[in-house]
Amino acid sequence: MKILAIDTSNYPLGIALLEDDKVLGEYITNIQKNHSIRVMPAIEALLKDCDTKPADLTKIVVAKGPGSxxxxxxxxxxxxxLAWSLNIPLTGVSSLAVQAASAGKYFNGYLSPLFDARRGQVYTGLYRYENGKLMNIREDQLLLSKNWAEELTQQPENILFLGNDAAIHRQQIEDIMGEQAIFSGITEMNPRPAELALIGKDMEPEDVHAFVPNYIRLAEAETKWLEENKKQKL
Structure with a gap:
């Protein structure tokens, strides 16, 4: 089984190729450049370096959001x-779960991946490893980082915060949670596409045509359109 994993859900661009239980290759960058221009060349380069043709792929796994x-x-x-043209299964994985898995395997406590959502808000969830498997303890959600930190003080264990955006909210979280809040190092901030492939490896495939991203909230333009459309009907 050869799995291609794709993560463009935030600034980091991640592509990985997994064969059974071996990571054949990974490509990761964390730069503010257009993913739409860079992702296909990155996929092509990785497949070429790993002597793999598109026809060799048996599954596609993608980070489905939240994020940008x-x-x-x-x-x-x-x-x-890719899944439709190659006629192979497609699986979507929470972008927050990928972030949690990228640095939380050996942490004895809860994991809180964070993506900044502006205006003091974050996309986040609560995870932990149990018997070697990543478990979702609190579903992915959007809320104020202040409120999230206050909620987490009720947890009995330390919380590991992960992600490049964690630094934006770090001071406020530490002011509320004190030593209960732990932050991963800079080399653990980027979500690893190999973890994405591993999580999605045994997950059930999606209906390719019905599969949609998980934005958690509507884009601002969509919200305004719905508001205007509602006014016109009144």
């Missing part, structure tokens, strides 16, 4: 196109 609306949409669109 444009980034999530790019990754999902490419994943759906």
């Amino acid at each position: 609306y444009t980034g999530v949409r790019i990754g999902v669109t490419i994943a759906k196109t």
Whole structure:
């Protein structure tokens, strides 16, 4: 089994190729450049370096959000196109779960991956490893980082915060949680696409045509359109 994993849900661009239980290759960058231009060349280069043809792939796994609306949409669109054209299964994985898995395997406590959502808000969830398996303790959600930190003080264990955006909210979280809040190092901040492939390896496939991203909230333009449309009907 050869699995291609694609993550363009945030600034980091991640591509991985997994064969059974071996990571054949990974490509990761964390730069503010257009994913729509870079992702296909990255996939082509990785497959070429790993002596793999598209026809050799047996599954596509994609980070389905939350995250950047444009980034999530790019990754999902490419994943759906590849899965449909190659006639192979497609699986979507929470982008937050990928972030949690990228540095939390050996942490004895809860994991809180964070993506900044502006205006003091974060996309986050609560995870932990149990018997070697990543478990979702609190579902992915959007809320104020202040409120999230206050909620987490009720947990009986330390919390490991992960992700490049964690630094944006670090001071406020530490002011509320004190030593209960632990932050991963900079080499653990980027979500690893190999972890994405591993999580999605045994998950049930999606219906390629019905599969959609998980934005958690509507884009601002969509919200305004719905508001205007509602006014016109009144």
